[in-house]
Amino acid sequence: MITVTYQPEREADLLFQVTPEHEEFRSKVREFAENIVQPQAEAIDRDAIYPIELLAQAGKLGFMGANIPTEYGGHKIDGISYAILIEEISKVCNSTGVAMAVHNSLGNMPIYLFGTEEQKKKYLPRLSNGDWVGGFMLTEEHAGSDAGGLQTTAKLQDNGDEYIVNGTKRYILSGTDAKSFILFAITDKELGKKGISAFILERDLPGVELVKKYDMMGVRGCGVAKLSLTDVHISKENLMGNEGDGFKIALGSLDHGRIGIAAQAIGNAQAALDHTIKYSKEREQFNKPISSFQAIQWMLADAATEVEAARLLTYRAAALKDTGARFSKEAAMAKLFASECAVKVTGTACQIHGGSGYMKEKPIERFYRDARIFTIYEGTSEVQRMVIAGSLLR
Numbered sequence: 001m002i003t004v005t006y007q008p009e010r011e012a013d014l015l016f017q018v019t020p021e022h023e024e025f026r027s028k029v030r031e032f033a034e035n036i037v038q039p040q041a042e043a044i045d046r047d048a049i050y051p052i053e054l055l056a057q058a059g060k061l062g063f064m065g066a067n068i069p070t071e072y073g074g075h076k077i078d079g080i081s082y083a084i085l086i087e088e089i090s091k092v093c094n095s096t097g098v099a100m101a102v103h104n105s106l107g108n109m110p111i112y113l114f115g116t117e118e119q120k121k122k123y124l125p126r127l128s129n130g131d132w133v134g135g136f137m138l139t140e141e142h143a144g145s146d147a148g149g150l151q152t153t154a155k156l157q158d159n160g161d162e163y164i165v166n167g168t169k170r171y172i173l174s175g176t177d178a179k180s181f182i183l184f185a186i187t188d189k190e191l192g193k194k195g196i197s198a199f200i201l202e203r204d205l206p207g208v209e210l211v212k213k214y215d216m217m218g219v220r221g222c223g224v225a226k227l228s229l230t231d232v233h234i235s236k237e238n239l240m241g242n243e244g245d246g247f248k249i250a251l252g253s254l255d256h257g258r259i260g261i262a263a264q265a266i267g268n269a270q271a272a273l274d275h276t277i278k279y280s281k282e283r284e285q286f287n288k289p290i291s292s293f294q295a296i297q298w299m300l301a302d303a304a305t306e307v308e309a310a311r312l313l314t315y316r317a318a319a320l321k322d323t324g325a326r327f328s329k330e331a332a333m334a335k336l337f338a339s340e341c342a343v344k345v346t347g348t349a350c351q352i353h354g355g356s357g358y359m360k361e362k363p364i365e366r367f368y369r370d371a372r373i374f375t376i377y378e379g380t381s382e383v384q385r386m387v388i389a390g391s392l393l394r
């Protein structure tokens with residue numbers, strides 16, 4: 001006989017629980033989401049408006065410094081609360097949700113994790129109070145899933161005080177409005193990935209130009225842009241860590257970011273499901289609510305089960321992060337499962353809505369379009385599987 005005993009290997013397995021304080025925090029976020037963000041969500045999508053005012057308001061509530069301790073002007077909350085924050089905002093507006101997620105985990109947090117004391121003091125307060133939005137500049141034409149394909153260069157000048165940066169970055173979220181970016185560039189081509197360095201790039205530096213804003217299928221208001229960098233002078237003080245630390249900084253930051261995208265996917269899927277349950281009870285065919293048909297009930301049951309599983313994976317990865325243990329595999333699992341779940345569940349929601357799910361009059365078609373990106377940004381599903389398998393086979 002085989003006996004299987006569950007032995008939690010790590011603290012997070014024991015600590016992982018959602019407390020009354022988490023639910024209290026959820027209510028606070030929900031109030032902001034439903035009263036302030038939701039009324040603007042349709043216009044943000046329709047007209048591709050970057051929600052800069054909403055993000056400034058979110059900053060006043062502490063939502064833009066969610067991973068930054070108070071000593072640097074932040075309002076640090078625990079990992080599960082952070083997932084709840086992004087989940088609740090994304091339930092009503094994915095553009096605002098992802099701009100907030102990228103800011104918190106990729107624009108702001110890398111400075112806290114990898115920056116010098118001077119960099120933290122200079123940038124974190126303004127990035128945490130809603131004055132500045134932050135972005136992340138990794139992707140280029142030849143560097144997508146393979147970040148090692150970067151071509152942007154940063155050359156240290158002879159005086160040793162400044163780097164001169166040249167290159168073009170594409171698909172940069174908040175690229176239209178962010179005031180600072182974590183920039184990745186090559187400082188030593190010979191060293192491959194070990195020759196990539198990370199910098200804090202200020203938007204207003206001469207030579208930083210918006211080439212174009214992309215017109216997109218979903219998350220239409222999150223200001224995704226192509227930016228060119230021509231002879232941009234970046235002070236050596238803005239190098240993060242040492243030369244060559246860039247790849248490590250990128251991967252370390254993306255581990256955090258993936259929990260945010262998983263949380264966004266849960267919010268989107270949950271919102272689609274909530275609308276669909278309500279609709280299925282109201283809509284009648286064959287003289288009955290469609291919710292009385294077993295085919296519909298099973299679709300709802302499967303969708304609800306998947307969303308719950310995605311939430312558990314995500315909250316567990318978030319709890320593990322808080323223990324200080326390595327969480328790359330768990331974050332990748334959460335992102336993989338939750339993003340695929342959102343694509344499926346929004347499809348089911350559309351199906352149960354029939355023709356009305358296809359019309360712009362209902363938010364379902366927006367949730368469906370928005371969900372499509374979750375399996376692509378911050379690492380495609382294939383890349384998440386590479387991270388998970390790499391960890392299993394280590």
Ligand SMILES: Cc1cc2nc3c(=O)[nH]c(=O)nc-3n(C[C@H](O)[C@H](O)[C@H](O)COP(=O)(O)OP(=O)(O)OC[C@H]3O[C@@H](n4cnc5c(N)ncnc54)[C@H](O)[C@@H]3O)c2cc1C
Nearest residue numbers: 136137138139144145171172173224376377378379380382
């Ligand atoms: C809306 C949006 C916002 C974004 N925001 C940002 C941002 O703020 N900052 C930033 O730096 N980047 C950002 N990105 C870029 C995003 O992270 C990349 O698009 C993504 O990582 C995929 O890279 P790619 O588009 O070059 O696709 P590719 O890497 O060309 O991939 C194409 C296909 O090949 C697959 N593939 C590639 N390599 C392998 C492999 N080894 N094994 C199996 N399959 C593989 C991929 O999974 C995918 O299906 C954003 C993208 C979008 C669309």
